[in-house]
Amino acid sequence: MRVLIAGAGIGGLTAALCLHAAGFPVTLAEAALTFEPIGVGLNLLPAAVAELAELGLGDDLHAIAVPVAEMAHFDRHGNLIWSEPRDGQYSVHRGELQMMLLGAVRSRLGHDAVRFGKAVTAFAPDEGGVTTTVRDRASGELTSLRADVLIGADGLHSTVRRLLHAGEGPPLANGITMWRGITPADSTVVLADPAATPLAAALTASAAGGTTPVRGTVAVYGCNAKAKLVVYPVAHASGGRIHLNWVAEARTAAPAQPRRAREAIERTLLSHFEGWSLPHFDVRTLFTAAPEILELPMTDRDPLPAWGESRVTLLGDAAHPMYPIGSNGGSQAIIDARVLATALAMTCDPEAALRAYEQARLPVTSAIVTACRAMPADDILTLVADRAPHGFTSIADVLTPAELATVTAAYTHTSRG
Numbered sequence: 116m117r118v119l120i121a122g123a124g125i126g127g128l129t130a131a132l133c134l135h136a137a138g139f140p141v142t143l144a145e146a147a148l149t150f151e152p153i154g155v156g157l158n159l160l161p162a163a164v165a166e167l168a169e170l171g172l173g174d175d176l177h178a179i180a181v182p183v184a185e186m187a188h189f190d191r192h193g194n195l196i197w198s199e200p201r202d203g204q205y206s207v208h209r210g211e212l213q214m215m216l217l218g219a220v221r222s223r224l225g226h227d228a229v230r231f232g233k234a235v236t237a238f239a240p241d242e243g244g245v246t247t248t249v250r251d252r253a254s255g256e257l258t259s260l261r262a263d264v265l266i267g268a269d270g271l272h273s274t275v276r277r278l279l280h281a282g283e284g285p286p287l288a289n290g291i292t293m294w295r296g297i298t299p300a301d302s303t304v305v306l307a308d309p310a311a312t313p314l315a316a317a318l319t320a321s322a323a324g325g326t327t328p329v330r331g332t333v334a335v336y337g338c339n340a341k342a343k344l345v346v347y348p349v350a351h352a353s354g355g356r357i358h359l360n361w362v363a364e365a366r367t368a369a370p371a372q373p374r375r376a377r378e379a380i381e382r383t384l385l386s387h388f389e390g391w392s393l394p395h396f397d398v399r400t401l402f403t404a405a406p407e408i409l410e411l412p413m414t415d416r417d418p419l420p421a422w423g424e425s426r427v428t429l430l431g432d433a434a435h436p437m438y439p440i441g442s443n444g445g446s447q448a449i450i451d452a453r454v455l456a457t458a459l460a461m462t463c464d465p466e467a468a469l470r471a472y473e474q475a476r477l478p479v480t481s482a483i484v485t486a487c488r489a490m491p492a493d494d495i496l497t498l499v500a501d502r503a504p505h506g507f508t509s510i511a512d513v514l515t516p517a518e519l520a521t522v523t524a525a526y527t528h529t530s531r532g
Contacts, residue, residue, distance in 0.1 A: 116139055116263045116264065116459065116463075116465060117139070117140050117141075117142075117244075117261075117262040117263045117264070118134050118139050118140070118141045118142075118262055118263065118264045118265075118266060118459070119141075119142050119143075119144065119245070119247055119260055119262035119264070119265050119266070120141060120142070120143045120144070120265075120266045120268050120430075121143075121144050121235045121247070121265065121266065121267050121268060121269045121273075121274070121275050122143070122144075122145060122146075122267070122268035122269035122270060122273075122431075122433065123143045123145035123147075123150075123217065123220075123229045123231075123268075124213065124268060124269075124270055124431065124432075124448075125209070125212060125213060125216065125431070125445045125448050125449065126268045126430050126431025126432070126433075126445075126448030126449065126451060126452060127143055127145075127266070127268035127269075127430070127431070128143070128213065128216035128217060128219075128220050128229075129166070129167070129170075129216060129448065129449045129452040129453075130266060130268060130430055130451070130452035130455060130456065131143055131220050131224060131228065131229075132170050132172075132216070132219055132220060132223065132452075133166075133170065133452045133453050133455070133456035133457075134455075134456045134459065135220075135223055135224050136170065136456070137456045137457070137459065137460040138460070139456075139459065139460075141224060141228065142228060142230065142260065142262070143220070143228060143229045143230065144230050144233040144234075144235060144247070144249050144260065145229055145230065145231050145232075145233065146232070146233065146234040146235075146252065146269070147231060147232070148231055148232045148252060148253065149231055150213060150214065150217060150231075151210065152208065152210030152211050152213070152214045153210045154208065154209035154210040154213075155208070155209060155295045155296065155297055155360055155362075155409065156206055156207065156208055156209060156297065156347065156349040156360030157206075157207060157209050157212070157442070157444065157445045158183065158204060158205070158206050158207075158333060158347070158442035158445075158446075159176075159180070159204065159205045159206075159207060159212075159442065159445060159446050159449070160203075160204055160442050160443070160446040161202065161203030161204055162446065162450055163445065163446035163447075163449040163450060164176065164203055164204065164205055165203070166449050166450060166452070166453045167449065169453075170219070172215065172216075172219060175215050175219070176205060176207070176212075176215065177205075179207060179208070179211045179212070179215060179350055180205035180206060180207035180211075180212075180349075180350065181205065181206045181207070181330070181331045181347075181348050181349055181350055181357070182204070182205055182330045182331070183201040183204040183205060183206055183330065183331055183332070183333055183347070184200065184201065184330035184331060184332060185198050185199060185200050185201055185332050185333070186198065186199050186201055186332070186333045186335070186526070187199075187332055187333070187334050187335070188334075188335045188336075188492075188496060188522065189334060189335065189336045189337075189393075190336070190337065190496075190499055190500065190503065190506060190507070191336060191337040191341070191342070191391055191393075191500070192392065192393070192505075192506040193336070193392075193393040193394040193395060194506050194507055194508075194510070195510065196495075196496065196499055196510050196514075196519075196522075197510070197519060197522045197523075199523060199526070201333070204442070206331055206333065206347045206348060206349050206360070207349060207350075208297070208349045208350065208360070209445070211350070212445070217229065230249075232251055232252040232253050233249040233250070233251060233252070234249060234250045234252055234274070235247055235248070235249055235267075235269065235274050235275060236248050236249065236250050236257070236274070237278065238265055238275070238278065238427060240265075240424075240425035240426045240427055243263075244261060244262055244263045244264075244426060245261075245262055245263070245264065245265040245425075245426045245427060246259050246260070246261055247259065247260045247261075247262065247265055248260075263426065263465050264426050264427075264428075264459070264465050264468075264469065265426060265427045265428075266427075266428060266429070266430050266455070267279070267423070267427065267428070267429045267430065267433045267434075268429075268430040268431050268433055268448070269433050270431070270432045270433055271286055271414070271416075271432045271433075271436045272286075273429065273432070273433035275427065275429060275433060276429055276433050276434075279422075279423055279424065279427065279429070280419065283416070286414035286415065286416055286436060287414055287415060287416060287417065288370055288412040288413065288414050289412075289413050289414070289415075289438070289488070290366050290367070290370075290413075291339060291364050291365065291366055291367075291412070291413040292364070292365060292366075292367040292370070292371045292410065292411070292412055292413070293362055293363070293364050293371075293409075293410075293411055293412070293413050293439075294362070294363040294364075294380065294384045294402075294408055294409065294410050295360075295361070295362050295363075295408070295409040295411070296360075296361055296402065296405030296406075296407060296408045296409065297349065297358045297359065297360050297361070297405060297406075297407075298358060298359045298361065298400075298401050298402075298404045298405040299356070299358050299359075299404065300348065300356075300357045300358055300359050331347055331348040332347065332348075333345070333346075333347040333442075334346045334347060334395070335496075336391075336393065337391075337496065337500070338493050338496035338497040338499070338500050339364055339365070339366065339490065339493045339496075339497070340366070340493070340497040340500065341365075341497075341500055342363070342364070342365045342387040342388055342391075343363070343364040343365070343493070343496070344361060344362070344363050344364075344388070344391075344398070345361065345362040345363075345364075346359055346360070346361045346395075346396075346401070347359070347360055348360070359396070359401065361401060361402075361405075362439070363384060363387070363388065363402070364413065365387040367383075370412045371410045371411050371412045372410075375410060377408065380408050380410050381402065381403060381408065383410075384402055384408065384410075385399060385402065385403075388402075413438055413439070414436070414438075415436050415437050415438050415484055415487070415488070416435075416436050416484075417484075418435065418477075418480075418481035418484050418485070419434075419477070421473060421477070422434050422473050422477060423469060423473065425466060426465050426466055426469065427469075428455075428469045428472065428473060430448065430451045430452065430455060431444075431447070431448030431451055432444060432448065434451065434476075434477075434480065435447065435477075435480035435481065435483070435484055436484075437480075437483055437484045437487045438484075438487040438488065438490075440487040440490065440492075441483070441486075441487060441526055443483055443487065447480055447483065450476075451472075451476055451480075454472055454475050454476050455469075455472045455476075458471045458472040458475070459472075486525075490525075491521060491524070491525040492521070492522045492525035492526065494521075495514065495518055495519070495521050495522050495525075498514065498518065499513055499514065502514075
């Protein structure tokens with residue numbers, strides 16, 4: 116059974132590896148002309164890490180990622196609200212993870228398994244398979260690729276999804292603007308006592324010339340009702356030096372505009388964090404020292420009643436784009452890949468296999484999309500900001516045990532495998 120995957124992102128590449136391990140010939144059509152290790156950081160949940168380890172990539176992942184010791188929430192003054200140990204979770208640079216997966220695909224499936232510069236424009240399923248039309252982005256030439264199954268793993272703006280679900284419209288924005296960047300964790304940023312938290316220890320070691328810390332912290336400051344900042348260490352491609360991946364969030368009157376000048380982006384970003392002072396690092400320097408700042412709206416899409424039809428289906432962000440809450444985007448794509456390969460391996464009927472895959476994954480991922488929209492943890496963070504706007508000494512003076520337990524329950528609800 117031949118499989119064509121549209122898109123060579125994290126989900127598409129992992130699907131290719133899972134399908135290859137199950138004995139299927141796979142080709143990937145990727146619209147980008149080439150790959151470089153660009154982008155920002157992401158977190159992989161333990162279930163996704165286990166899937167990569169099952170593919171024989173555990174050591175490779177460990178070499179490029181930072182194991183997570185804990186997740187912790189702080190108020191805008193750096194006072195600890197809540198923390199929870201994390202075991203088996205990794206923080207990693209998205210581009211480094213993608214290059215690792217690409218290297219594995221080329222090693223196992225052949226260098227030409229990924230066909231770059233090939234944008235899907237149409238597909239036509241029939242009783243014997245699927246004929247997919249792709250356009251060469253360099254020459255403009257149209258060619259046809261024949262396979263038994265087509266998997267749309269082409270991201271938030273998926274062409275395969277658009278062709279399957281005509282008239283759906285653009286992604287849905289929720290009014291929150293995100294600014295994302297990666298900043299070198301050197302002495303111009305770090306202010307922390309190295310004994311204070313695993314995050315502080317990681318930053319201080321890096322500033323002193325260290326490399327990947329033993330374990331790191333995913334630290335969340337503030338709340339979306341006012342302004343929110345998520346920071347965690349990732350290993351940089353150059354020598355494993357630690358850099359800080361950060362995501363700043365705030366509700367804005369107008370949606371983020373594409374390709375604004377750096378000066379305008381910085382001015383808007385800094386206005387939302389004016390007056391912030393954290394004991395772990397200097398917020399202003401964290402932003403301004405980043406080589407690049409991405410500005411984009413927080414978006415998702417409504418869950419679909421079905422992902423595909425006939426011999427075509429969707430995977431990852433093409434199937435279930437969700438808010439970046441609970442470390443789910445890349446993790447759920449990796450889990451999709453394993454479930455898809457298992458379903459195809461269990462029957463010689465490709466249509467039945469794709470429906471079984473959807474029946475297994477669609478309800479789970481739809482529930483996560485809905486849970487991420489609810490943002491129950493952020494409701495508690497907002498409560499802290501309202502009750503203790505100038506900070507606190509003990510969180511027990513601000514929240515009841517039941518209120519604090521809501522944060523743990525929120526992450527349990529959104530972190531599914």
